[in-house]
Amino acid sequence: WPSRRKHTPFPPGPKPLPIVGNILGINPGAPWVSYTEWGKTYGELVYSRILNQEIIIINSEELARDLLERRSSNYSDRPEIIRMTNDFFGWSFNTVMIPYSNRWRLHRRLFHQAFRAEAALSYRPMQIRKARELLVNLLEAPVDFPAHFKTYSASVIMSIVYGYEPAPRDDPIISIVERAVDLAIESIRPEVAAFLGLFPFVRYVPSWLPGASFKRTALRSQKYAGDMVDAPFQYVEKSMDAGTAIPSMVTDSLRRVSTDDEKYSQAVRESSVTAFAAGSETTASTLLVFILAMVLYPEVQQRAQAELNSVLGTDRLPNFEDRASLPYVEAVYRETLRWFPTAPLGVPHATTNADVYNGYFIPQGATIITNTWAMTRNEAKYLSPEDFCPERFFTASGELNDDTVNYAFGAGRRICAGRYIADASVWSAMVSILATFNITKCKDEQGNELPVNPKWVAGVTTRPYDFQCNFVPRFSGLTAEKLTQMF
Numbered sequence: 001w002p003s004r005r006k007h008t009p010f011p012p013g014p015k016p017l018p019i020v021g022n023i024l025g026i027n028p029g030a031p032w033v034s035y036t037e038w039g040k041t042y043g044e045l046v047y048s049r050i051l052n053q054e055i056i057i058i059n060s061e062e063l064a065r066d067l068l069e070r071r072s073s074n075y076s077d078r079p080e081i082i083r084m085t086n087d088f089f090g091w092s093f094n095t096v097m098i099p100y101s102n103r104w105r106l107h108r109r110l111f112h113q114a115f116r117a118e119a120a121l122s123y124r125p126m127q128i129r130k131a132r133e134l135l136v137n138l139l140e141a142p143v144d145f146p147a148h149f150k151t152y153s154a155s156v157i158m159s160i161v162y163g164y165e166p167a168p169r170d171d172p173i174i175s176i177v178e179r180a181v182d183l184a185i186e187s188i189r190p191e192v193a194a195f196l197g198l199f200p201f202v203r204y205v206p207s208w209l210p211g212a213s214f215k216r217t218a219l220r221s222q223k224y225a226g227d228m229v230d231a232p233f234q235y236v237e238k239s240m241d242a243g244t245a246i247p248s249m250v251t252d253s254l255r256r257v258s259t260d261d262e263k264y265s266q267a268v269r270e271s272s273v274t275a276f277a278a279g280s281e282t283t284a285s286t287l288l289v290f291i292l293a294m295v296l297y298p299e300v301q302q303r304a305q306a307e308l309n310s311v312l313g314t315d316r317l318p319n320f321e322d323r324a325s326l327p328y329v330e331a332v333y334r335e336t337l338r339w340f341p342t343a344p345l346g347v348p349h350a351t352t353n354a355d356v357y358n359g360y361f362i363p364q365g366a367t368i369i370t371n372t373w374a375m376t377r378n379e380a381k382y383l384s385p386e387d388f389c390p391e392r393f394f395t396a397s398g399e400l401n402d403d404t405v406n407y408a409f410g411a412g413r414r415i416c417a418g419r420y421i422a423d424a425s426v427w428s429a430m431v432s433i434l435a436t437f438n439i440t441k442c443k444d445e446q447g448n449e450l451p452v453n454p455k456w457v458a459g460v461t462t463r464p465y466d467f468q469c470n471f472v473p474r475f476s477g478l479t480a481e482k483l484t485q486m487f
Protein backbone atom coordinates (compact mmCIF):
# COMPACT_ATOMS: atom_id res chain seq x y z
CA TRP A 1 0.00 0.00 0.00
CA PRO A 2 2.54 2.67 0.91
CA SER A 3 3.85 2.73 -2.68
CA ARG A 4 0.28 3.44 -3.84
CA ARG A 5 0.45 6.67 -1.83
CA LYS A 6 2.49 8.27 -4.63
CA HIS A 7 -0.49 8.07 -6.95
CA THR A 8 -3.31 8.07 -4.47
CA PRO A 9 -4.21 11.36 -2.81
CA PHE A 10 -5.28 11.78 0.79
CA PRO A 11 -8.95 12.75 1.18
CA PRO A 12 -9.47 16.52 0.86
CA GLY A 13 -8.98 18.67 3.94
CA PRO A 14 -7.70 22.00 5.30
CA LYS A 15 -4.11 22.87 4.49
CA PRO A 16 -1.91 22.00 7.49
CA LEU A 17 0.66 24.42 8.90
CA PRO A 18 4.19 23.13 9.46
CA ILE A 19 4.58 21.17 12.75
CA VAL A 20 1.21 22.05 14.35
CA GLY A 21 -0.84 20.89 11.37
CA ASN A 22 -4.50 21.94 11.59
CA ILE A 23 -4.68 22.42 15.32
CA LEU A 24 -5.28 26.17 15.12
CA GLY A 25 -8.38 25.67 12.99
CA ILE A 26 -10.13 23.67 15.68
CA ASN A 27 -12.47 25.22 18.22
CA PRO A 28 -11.19 23.66 21.47
CA GLY A 29 -14.60 24.11 23.16
CA ALA A 30 -16.49 22.31 20.40
CA PRO A 31 -14.16 20.50 17.96
CA TRP A 32 -17.19 18.67 16.52
CA VAL A 33 -18.46 21.99 15.14
CA SER A 34 -15.12 22.71 13.42
CA TYR A 35 -15.05 19.22 11.90
CA THR A 36 -18.63 19.66 10.68
CA GLU A 37 -17.66 22.97 9.02
CA TRP A 38 -14.74 21.22 7.34
CA GLY A 39 -17.22 18.59 6.13
CA LYS A 40 -19.27 21.33 4.43
CA THR A 41 -16.15 22.61 2.66
CA TYR A 42 -14.27 19.39 1.85
CA GLY A 43 -16.90 16.66 1.81
CA GLU A 44 -17.91 13.74 4.01
CA LEU A 45 -14.39 12.26 4.21
CA VAL A 46 -11.79 14.76 5.48
CA TYR A 47 -8.06 14.40 6.05
CA SER A 48 -6.27 16.55 8.61
CA ARG A 49 -3.15 16.50 10.69
CA ILE A 50 -2.83 17.51 14.33
CA LEU A 51 0.80 17.75 15.42
CA ASN A 52 2.15 14.41 14.21
CA GLN A 53 -1.21 12.58 14.12
CA GLU A 54 -2.98 11.78 10.87
CA ILE A 55 -6.70 12.15 11.30
CA ILE A 56 -9.51 11.02 9.04
CA ILE A 57 -12.94 12.44 9.81
CA ILE A 58 -16.11 10.61 8.81
CA ASN A 59 -18.96 13.08 8.43
CA SER A 60 -21.87 10.89 7.28
CA GLU A 61 -23.79 7.81 8.40
CA GLU A 62 -23.38 6.15 5.00
CA LEU A 63 -19.61 6.52 5.10
CA ALA A 64 -19.46 5.26 8.72
CA ARG A 65 -21.30 2.13 7.57
CA ASP A 66 -18.95 1.69 4.59
CA LEU A 67 -15.75 1.96 6.59
CA LEU A 68 -16.52 0.98 10.19
CA GLU A 69 -19.00 -1.80 9.37
CA ARG A 70 -18.27 -3.12 5.87
CA ARG A 71 -14.49 -2.90 6.41
CA SER A 72 -14.64 -3.50 10.15
CA SER A 73 -11.65 -5.81 10.33
CA ASN A 74 -9.45 -2.85 9.38
CA TYR A 75 -11.23 -0.04 11.29
CA SER A 76 -11.65 -1.43 14.80
CA ASP A 77 -8.41 -0.54 16.54
CA ARG A 78 -7.93 2.48 18.84
CA PRO A 79 -5.27 5.17 18.27
CA GLU A 80 -1.94 4.30 19.85
CA ILE A 81 -1.52 7.78 21.31
CA ILE A 82 -4.81 7.66 23.23
CA ARG A 83 -4.10 4.17 24.48
CA MET A 84 -0.71 5.31 25.67
CA THR A 85 -2.25 8.23 27.53
CA ASN A 86 -4.82 5.95 29.16
CA ASP A 87 -2.12 3.59 30.30
CA PHE A 88 -0.07 6.47 31.68
CA PHE A 89 -2.99 7.52 33.88
CA GLY A 90 -3.60 3.95 35.09
CA TRP A 91 -6.55 3.23 32.81
CA SER A 92 -5.08 0.31 30.88
CA PHE A 93 -8.02 -1.83 32.11
CA ASN A 94 -10.42 0.26 30.02
CA THR A 95 -12.17 -1.91 27.39
CA VAL A 96 -13.02 1.25 25.46
CA MET A 97 -9.35 1.89 24.65
CA ILE A 98 -7.68 -1.51 24.50
CA PRO A 99 -6.25 -2.53 21.12
CA TYR A 100 -8.19 -4.68 18.70
CA SER A 101 -6.86 -7.99 19.99
CA ASN A 102 -7.75 -11.25 21.73
CA ARG A 103 -7.84 -9.40 25.02
CA TRP A 104 -10.45 -7.01 23.62
CA ARG A 105 -12.45 -9.98 22.22
CA LEU A 106 -12.57 -11.57 25.67
CA HIS A 107 -13.81 -8.29 27.18
CA ARG A 108 -16.49 -7.98 24.50
CA ARG A 109 -17.59 -11.57 25.15
CA LEU A 110 -18.07 -10.78 28.82
CA PHE A 111 -20.04 -7.65 27.92
CA HIS A 112 -22.14 -9.61 25.47
CA GLN A 113 -23.19 -12.10 28.14
CA ALA A 114 -24.49 -9.40 30.46
CA PHE A 115 -25.47 -6.55 28.13
CA ARG A 116 -26.84 -8.09 24.92
CA ALA A 117 -30.40 -7.27 23.85
CA GLU A 118 -32.09 -10.36 25.38
CA ALA A 119 -30.16 -10.11 28.66
CA ALA A 120 -31.08 -6.42 28.85
CA LEU A 121 -34.79 -7.31 29.02
CA SER A 122 -34.30 -8.97 32.39
CA TYR A 123 -33.06 -5.74 34.00
CA ARG A 124 -36.12 -3.70 33.08
CA PRO A 125 -38.06 -4.18 36.33
CA MET A 126 -34.97 -3.05 38.26
CA GLN A 127 -34.59 0.00 35.97
CA ILE A 128 -38.22 0.98 36.51
CA ARG A 129 -37.82 0.56 40.28
CA LYS A 130 -34.74 2.78 40.28
CA ALA A 131 -36.44 5.35 38.04
CA ARG A 132 -39.15 5.59 40.71
CA GLU A 133 -36.58 6.05 43.44
CA LEU A 134 -35.24 8.85 41.25
CA LEU A 135 -38.70 10.47 41.32
CA VAL A 136 -38.67 10.46 45.12
CA ASN A 137 -35.22 12.10 45.12
CA LEU A 138 -36.45 14.74 42.64
CA LEU A 139 -39.50 15.42 44.78
CA GLU A 140 -37.49 15.77 47.98
CA ALA A 141 -34.47 17.71 46.65
CA PRO A 142 -35.26 19.00 43.16
CA VAL A 143 -32.31 21.41 42.96
CA ASP A 144 -29.92 18.47 43.14
CA PHE A 145 -31.27 16.91 39.95
CA PRO A 146 -27.83 16.48 38.26
CA ALA A 147 -26.62 14.50 41.30
CA HIS A 148 -29.78 12.37 41.28
CA PHE A 149 -29.19 11.46 37.63
CA LYS A 150 -25.65 10.36 38.48
CA THR A 151 -26.90 8.25 41.37
CA TYR A 152 -29.59 6.69 39.21
CA SER A 153 -27.27 5.84 36.31
CA ALA A 154 -24.55 4.53 38.60
CA SER A 155 -26.91 2.45 40.63
CA VAL A 156 -28.44 0.71 37.56
CA ILE A 157 -24.98 -0.34 36.38
CA MET A 158 -23.72 -1.32 39.84
CA SER A 159 -26.74 -3.56 40.19
CA ILE A 160 -26.17 -5.32 36.83
CA VAL A 161 -22.42 -5.61 37.16
CA TYR A 162 -21.85 -6.28 40.86
CA GLY A 163 -25.30 -6.94 42.32
CA TYR A 164 -24.52 -3.97 44.56
CA GLU A 165 -27.13 -1.52 45.86
CA PRO A 166 -25.39 1.79 46.53
CA ALA A 167 -26.60 4.11 49.29
CA PRO A 168 -28.49 7.14 47.88
CA ARG A 169 -25.74 9.48 49.12
CA ASP A 170 -22.02 9.17 50.00
CA ASP A 171 -21.79 5.51 49.12
CA PRO A 172 -18.22 4.33 49.87
CA ILE A 173 -17.75 2.34 46.64
CA ILE A 174 -19.36 4.99 44.42
CA SER A 175 -17.06 7.60 46.01
CA ILE A 176 -13.97 5.55 45.13
CA VAL A 177 -15.18 5.17 41.58
CA GLU A 178 -16.21 8.79 41.14
CA ARG A 179 -12.88 10.01 42.48
CA ALA A 180 -11.06 8.01 39.80
CA VAL A 181 -13.46 8.94 36.99
CA ASP A 182 -13.41 12.66 37.85
CA LEU A 183 -9.62 12.81 37.88
CA ALA A 184 -9.40 10.88 34.61
CA ILE A 185 -11.88 13.17 32.85
CA GLU A 186 -9.84 16.13 34.02
CA SER A 187 -6.50 14.59 32.98
CA ILE A 188 -6.98 12.40 29.91
CA ARG A 189 -7.54 15.18 27.40
CA PRO A 190 -6.72 15.27 23.69
CA GLU A 191 -4.05 17.95 24.17
CA VAL A 192 -2.37 15.85 26.88
CA ALA A 193 -2.46 12.87 24.51
CA ALA A 194 -0.98 14.99 21.72
CA PHE A 195 1.78 16.19 24.04
CA LEU A 196 2.65 12.67 25.18
CA GLY A 197 2.54 11.53 21.55
CA LEU A 198 5.10 14.15 20.56
CA PHE A 199 7.30 13.73 23.63
CA PRO A 200 6.76 10.14 24.82
CA PHE A 201 9.90 10.27 26.99
CA VAL A 202 8.20 12.69 29.42
CA ARG A 203 6.34 9.68 30.80
CA TYR A 204 9.60 8.60 32.37
CA VAL A 205 10.72 11.83 34.02
CA PRO A 206 10.88 11.55 37.81
CA SER A 207 7.82 12.96 39.54
CA TRP A 208 9.89 15.16 41.88
CA LEU A 209 11.31 17.24 39.00
CA PRO A 210 10.01 20.81 38.97
CA GLY A 211 7.34 21.11 36.26
CA ALA A 212 6.52 17.40 36.40
CA SER A 213 3.16 18.03 38.05
CA PHE A 214 1.38 16.02 35.37
CA LYS A 215 3.53 13.06 36.37
CA ARG A 216 2.34 13.46 39.97
CA THR A 217 -1.24 13.66 38.73
CA ALA A 218 -0.65 10.49 36.74
CA LEU A 219 0.63 8.67 39.82
CA ARG A 220 -2.42 9.78 41.77
CA SER A 221 -4.66 8.70 38.92
CA GLN A 222 -2.96 5.28 38.77
CA LYS A 223 -3.63 4.80 42.47
CA TYR A 224 -7.28 5.90 42.22
CA ALA A 225 -7.85 3.72 39.14
CA GLY A 226 -6.38 0.68 40.92
CA ASP A 227 -8.71 1.24 43.89
CA MET A 228 -11.65 1.61 41.50
CA VAL A 229 -10.91 -1.71 39.81
CA ASP A 230 -10.45 -3.56 43.10
CA ALA A 231 -13.02 -2.17 45.57
CA PRO A 232 -16.29 -3.31 43.94
CA PHE A 233 -14.74 -6.59 42.82
CA GLN A 234 -13.61 -7.39 46.35
CA TYR A 235 -17.13 -6.66 47.56
CA VAL A 236 -18.46 -9.37 45.20
CA GLU A 237 -15.72 -11.85 46.14
CA LYS A 238 -16.53 -11.37 49.81
CA SER A 239 -20.26 -11.79 49.30
CA MET A 240 -19.66 -14.90 47.17
CA ASP A 241 -17.57 -16.38 49.98
CA ALA A 242 -20.30 -15.51 52.48
CA GLY A 243 -22.97 -17.00 50.19
CA THR A 244 -24.85 -13.67 50.08
CA ALA A 245 -23.91 -12.54 46.54
CA ILE A 246 -26.76 -11.37 44.32
CA PRO A 247 -26.44 -12.73 40.73
CA SER A 248 -24.57 -10.23 38.56
CA MET A 249 -22.24 -9.97 35.59
CA VAL A 250 -19.27 -10.68 37.88
CA THR A 251 -20.77 -13.67 39.74
CA ASP A 252 -22.04 -15.21 36.46
CA SER A 253 -18.70 -14.74 34.72
CA LEU A 254 -16.71 -16.11 37.62
CA ARG A 255 -18.98 -19.13 38.01
CA ARG A 256 -18.70 -19.92 34.31
CA VAL A 257 -14.93 -20.41 34.35
CA SER A 258 -12.54 -21.50 37.07
CA THR A 259 -11.18 -18.50 38.96
CA ASP A 260 -7.67 -19.98 38.68
CA ASP A 261 -7.56 -18.64 35.16
CA GLU A 262 -5.86 -15.38 36.07
CA LYS A 263 -6.20 -13.85 32.59
CA TYR A 264 -9.91 -14.51 32.63
CA SER A 265 -10.59 -13.21 36.11
CA GLN A 266 -8.53 -10.12 35.30
CA ALA A 267 -10.73 -9.56 32.23
CA VAL A 268 -13.85 -9.90 34.42
CA ARG A 269 -12.44 -7.37 36.87
CA GLU A 270 -11.54 -4.95 34.05
CA SER A 271 -14.66 -5.19 31.91
CA SER A 272 -16.96 -4.86 34.91
CA VAL A 273 -15.34 -1.64 36.08
CA THR A 274 -15.29 -0.34 32.50
CA ALA A 275 -19.06 -0.79 32.35
CA PHE A 276 -19.35 1.58 35.25
CA ALA A 277 -16.87 4.14 33.92
CA ALA A 278 -18.27 4.10 30.37
CA GLY A 279 -21.93 3.95 31.26
CA SER A 280 -22.76 6.16 34.21
CA GLU A 281 -21.54 9.57 33.05
CA THR A 282 -22.95 9.15 29.52
CA THR A 283 -26.38 8.07 30.75
CA ALA A 284 -26.62 10.86 33.35
CA SER A 285 -25.50 13.45 30.77
CA THR A 286 -28.16 12.29 28.30
CA LEU A 287 -30.79 12.83 31.01
CA LEU A 288 -29.50 16.38 31.55
CA VAL A 289 -29.90 17.03 27.81
CA PHE A 290 -33.48 15.76 28.05
CA ILE A 291 -34.30 18.08 30.98
CA LEU A 292 -32.76 21.03 29.18
CA ALA A 293 -34.90 20.31 26.10
CA MET A 294 -38.04 20.12 28.24
CA VAL A 295 -37.23 23.48 29.84
CA LEU A 296 -36.62 25.13 26.48
CA TYR A 297 -39.49 23.45 24.57
CA PRO A 298 -42.54 23.41 26.91
CA GLU A 299 -44.91 22.62 24.03
CA VAL A 300 -43.04 19.35 23.38
CA GLN A 301 -43.31 18.50 27.07
CA GLN A 302 -47.06 19.16 27.06
CA ARG A 303 -47.60 17.01 24.00
CA ALA A 304 -45.68 14.11 25.56
CA GLN A 305 -47.67 14.47 28.79
CA ALA A 306 -50.97 14.55 26.89
CA GLU A 307 -49.98 11.25 25.27
CA LEU A 308 -49.07 9.81 28.67
CA ASN A 309 -52.40 10.92 30.17
CA SER A 310 -54.33 9.29 27.36
CA VAL A 311 -52.53 5.97 27.84
CA LEU A 312 -52.14 5.86 31.64
CA GLY A 313 -54.86 8.05 33.05
CA THR A 314 -53.61 9.83 36.15
CA ASP A 315 -53.39 7.09 38.74
CA ARG A 316 -50.46 4.96 37.68
CA LEU A 317 -46.86 5.35 36.55
CA PRO A 318 -45.61 4.08 33.17
CA ASN A 319 -43.60 0.91 32.65
CA PHE A 320 -42.02 -0.89 29.68
CA GLU A 321 -45.30 -2.53 28.61
CA ASP A 322 -46.51 0.99 27.75
CA ARG A 323 -43.56 1.82 25.51
CA ALA A 324 -45.16 0.75 22.21
CA SER A 325 -48.26 2.85 22.98
CA LEU A 326 -46.21 6.01 23.51
CA PRO A 327 -44.83 6.95 20.07
CA TYR A 328 -44.46 10.64 20.85
CA VAL A 329 -42.43 9.89 23.99
CA GLU A 330 -40.33 7.58 21.79
CA ALA A 331 -39.73 10.45 19.39
CA VAL A 332 -38.70 12.69 22.32
CA TYR A 333 -36.19 10.00 23.33
CA ARG A 334 -34.73 9.82 19.81
CA GLU A 335 -34.62 13.59 19.51
CA THR A 336 -32.73 13.78 22.82
CA LEU A 337 -30.02 11.50 21.39
CA ARG A 338 -29.92 13.54 18.16
CA TRP A 339 -30.27 17.12 19.39
CA PHE A 340 -27.16 17.04 21.53
CA PRO A 341 -25.30 13.72 21.46
CA THR A 342 -23.22 13.32 24.63
CA ALA A 343 -20.37 11.73 22.65
CA PRO A 344 -20.40 14.15 19.69
CA LEU A 345 -17.24 12.65 18.19
CA GLY A 346 -17.88 9.09 19.33
CA VAL A 347 -14.67 7.41 20.44
CA PRO A 348 -11.83 7.47 17.88
CA HIS A 349 -11.10 4.28 15.96
CA ALA A 350 -7.79 3.55 14.18
CA THR A 351 -6.82 1.64 11.05
CA THR A 352 -4.83 -1.59 11.34
CA ASN A 353 -3.58 -1.36 7.72
CA ALA A 354 -3.48 1.31 5.05
CA ASP A 355 -6.55 1.40 2.82
CA VAL A 356 -7.91 3.09 -0.29
CA TYR A 357 -11.49 4.31 -0.32
CA ASN A 358 -13.14 5.93 -3.34
CA GLY A 359 -9.69 6.72 -4.75
CA TYR A 360 -8.39 8.25 -1.49
CA PHE A 361 -5.51 6.93 0.60
CA ILE A 362 -6.12 6.19 4.30
CA PRO A 363 -2.84 5.57 6.12
CA GLN A 364 -2.08 2.73 8.52
CA GLY A 365 -2.55 3.73 12.17
CA ALA A 366 -4.60 6.83 11.23
CA THR A 367 -7.05 8.12 13.83
CA ILE A 368 -10.58 7.69 12.50
CA ILE A 369 -13.06 10.13 13.99
CA THR A 370 -16.76 9.37 13.66
CA ASN A 371 -18.31 12.81 13.64
CA THR A 372 -21.69 12.00 15.16
CA TRP A 373 -22.39 15.71 15.42
CA ALA A 374 -22.24 16.10 11.62
CA MET A 375 -24.72 13.21 11.27
CA THR A 376 -27.14 14.93 13.66
CA ARG A 377 -26.81 18.17 11.65
CA ASN A 378 -27.45 16.54 8.25
CA GLU A 379 -29.89 19.06 6.77
CA ALA A 380 -30.95 16.67 4.00
CA LYS A 381 -32.37 14.45 6.73
CA TYR A 382 -33.16 16.85 9.57
CA LEU A 383 -34.83 20.15 8.75
CA SER A 384 -33.69 22.99 11.08
CA PRO A 385 -31.38 20.62 12.95
CA GLU A 386 -30.75 23.04 15.85
CA ASP A 387 -34.42 22.84 16.87
CA PHE A 388 -35.66 20.17 19.28
CA CYS A 389 -38.45 18.71 17.18
CA PRO A 390 -39.64 15.13 17.91
CA GLU A 391 -42.15 15.46 15.04
CA ARG A 392 -39.26 14.82 12.62
CA PHE A 393 -39.39 11.11 13.54
CA PHE A 394 -42.88 10.59 12.12
CA THR A 395 -43.77 9.67 8.55
CA ALA A 396 -46.39 11.63 6.61
CA SER A 397 -48.97 9.04 7.67
CA GLY A 398 -48.17 9.60 11.35
CA GLU A 399 -46.15 6.43 12.01
CA LEU A 400 -42.74 6.48 13.71
CA ASN A 401 -40.07 6.28 11.01
CA ASP A 402 -37.14 3.85 11.18
CA ASP A 403 -34.47 6.36 12.26
CA THR A 404 -33.60 5.25 15.81
CA VAL A 405 -30.48 7.49 15.95
CA ASN A 406 -28.46 4.38 16.68
CA TYR A 407 -25.35 6.13 15.32
CA ALA A 408 -25.16 8.02 18.66
CA PHE A 409 -23.71 4.75 20.01
CA GLY A 410 -20.95 4.48 17.37
CA ALA A 411 -20.62 1.86 14.67
CA GLY A 412 -18.90 -1.37 13.67
CA ARG A 413 -17.32 -3.91 16.01
CA ARG A 414 -16.63 -1.27 18.66
CA ILE A 415 -20.20 -0.04 18.85
CA CYS A 416 -21.25 0.79 22.43
CA ALA A 417 -21.43 -2.46 24.38
CA GLY A 418 -24.04 -1.06 26.77
CA ARG A 419 -26.48 0.48 24.29
CA TYR A 420 -29.50 -1.64 25.23
CA ILE A 421 -29.07 -0.83 28.90
CA ALA A 422 -28.48 2.83 28.11
CA ASP A 423 -31.63 2.95 26.00
CA ALA A 424 -33.74 1.42 28.78
CA SER A 425 -32.20 3.57 31.53
CA VAL A 426 -32.75 6.82 29.65
CA TRP A 427 -36.27 5.87 28.55
CA SER A 428 -37.47 4.73 31.97
CA ALA A 429 -36.17 7.86 33.71
CA MET A 430 -37.55 10.18 31.02
CA VAL A 431 -41.02 8.70 30.93
CA SER A 432 -41.29 8.51 34.72
CA ILE A 433 -40.30 12.17 35.07
CA LEU A 434 -42.73 13.30 32.36
CA ALA A 435 -45.56 11.43 34.08
CA THR A 436 -44.84 13.01 37.46
CA PHE A 437 -43.46 16.52 37.02
CA ASN A 438 -43.81 19.64 34.95
CA ILE A 439 -40.28 20.85 34.28
CA THR A 440 -40.29 24.63 34.19
CA LYS A 441 -37.97 27.61 34.16
CA CYS A 442 -37.24 29.26 37.51
CA LYS A 443 -38.74 32.71 38.18
CA ASP A 444 -37.32 35.86 39.76
CA GLU A 445 -39.02 37.75 42.64
CA GLN A 446 -41.28 39.62 40.20
CA GLY A 447 -42.45 36.33 38.71
CA ASN A 448 -40.51 36.72 35.44
CA GLU A 449 -39.05 33.54 34.00
CA LEU A 450 -35.27 33.37 34.24
CA PRO A 451 -33.72 32.66 30.85
CA VAL A 452 -31.76 29.42 30.36
CA ASN A 453 -28.77 29.81 28.03
CA PRO A 454 -27.15 26.43 27.69
CA LYS A 455 -23.38 26.11 27.65
CA TRP A 456 -21.66 22.82 27.01
CA VAL A 457 -18.76 21.14 28.75
CA ALA A 458 -15.87 20.45 26.34
CA GLY A 459 -14.39 16.95 26.34
CA VAL A 460 -14.66 13.49 24.85
CA THR A 461 -18.14 13.35 26.30
CA THR A 462 -20.12 16.51 26.88
CA ARG A 463 -23.17 17.72 28.78
CA PRO A 464 -24.81 21.04 29.54
CA TYR A 465 -23.21 22.97 32.40
CA ASP A 466 -25.49 23.04 35.42
CA PHE A 467 -28.64 25.10 34.87
CA GLN A 468 -31.63 25.79 37.05
CA CYS A 469 -35.18 24.54 36.64
CA ASN A 470 -38.19 23.52 38.72
CA PHE A 471 -39.75 20.09 39.04
CA VAL A 472 -43.38 20.87 39.83
CA PRO A 473 -45.50 17.80 40.74
CA ARG A 474 -48.34 17.27 38.25
CA PHE A 475 -50.65 15.96 40.98
CA SER A 476 -51.62 18.30 43.79
CA GLY A 477 -50.45 17.34 47.26
CA LEU A 478 -47.91 14.81 45.98
CA THR A 479 -45.73 13.52 48.82
CA ALA A 480 -43.01 10.87 48.83
CA GLU A 481 -45.46 8.57 50.59
CA LYS A 482 -48.20 9.06 47.98
CA LEU A 483 -45.66 8.65 45.20
CA THR A 484 -44.43 5.39 46.68
CA GLN A 485 -48.02 4.11 46.77
CA MET A 486 -48.18 4.58 42.99
CA PHE A 487 -45.11 2.33 42.43
Ligand code: HEM
Residues within 6 Å of the ligand: 095, 096, 097, 108, 111, 115, 274, 275, 276, 278, 279, 280, 282, 283, 286, 342, 343, 346, 347, 348, 349, 370, 408, 409, 410, 411, 412, 413, 414, 415, 416, 417, 418, 419, 421, 422, 423, 426
Ligand atom coordinates in the same frame (compact mmCIF):
# COMPACT_ATOMS: atom_id res chain seq x y z
C1 HEM B 1 -26.62 7.21 26.68
C2 HEM B 1 -25.60 6.52 27.09
C3 HEM B 1 -24.43 6.08 26.24
C4 HEM B 1 -23.91 6.62 25.09
C5 HEM B 1 -24.41 7.85 24.33
C6 HEM B 1 -22.77 5.81 24.71
C7 HEM B 1 -22.01 6.03 23.58
C8 HEM B 1 -20.90 5.27 23.22
C9 HEM B 1 -20.08 5.51 22.06
C10 HEM B 1 -20.30 6.61 21.03
C11 HEM B 1 -19.09 4.58 22.06
C12 HEM B 1 -17.96 4.44 21.04
C13 HEM B 1 -18.37 3.47 19.94
C14 HEM B 1 -17.36 3.35 18.83
O1 HEM B 1 -16.16 3.28 19.10
O2 HEM B 1 -17.76 3.37 17.65
C15 HEM B 1 -19.28 3.76 23.23
C16 HEM B 1 -18.45 2.70 23.57
C17 HEM B 1 -18.64 1.92 24.68
N1 HEM B 1 -19.69 1.99 25.58
FE1 HEM B 1 -21.21 3.31 25.54
N2 HEM B 1 -22.62 4.81 25.62
C18 HEM B 1 -23.60 4.92 26.56
C19 HEM B 1 -23.83 4.09 27.65
C20 HEM B 1 -23.09 2.97 27.94
C21 HEM B 1 -23.39 2.04 29.01
C22 HEM B 1 -24.59 2.12 29.95
C23 HEM B 1 -22.40 1.13 29.03
C24 HEM B 1 -22.32 -0.02 30.01
C25 HEM B 1 -21.99 -1.17 29.77
C26 HEM B 1 -21.47 1.45 27.94
C27 HEM B 1 -20.33 0.74 27.62
C28 HEM B 1 -19.50 1.01 26.53
C29 HEM B 1 -18.29 0.26 26.22
C30 HEM B 1 -17.71 -0.89 27.02
C31 HEM B 1 -17.75 0.83 25.06
C32 HEM B 1 -16.46 0.43 24.35
C33 HEM B 1 -16.71 -0.58 23.26
C34 HEM B 1 -15.41 -1.05 22.59
O3 HEM B 1 -14.46 -0.29 22.51
O4 HEM B 1 -15.41 -2.19 22.11
N3 HEM B 1 -21.94 2.58 27.31
N4 HEM B 1 -20.40 4.17 23.92
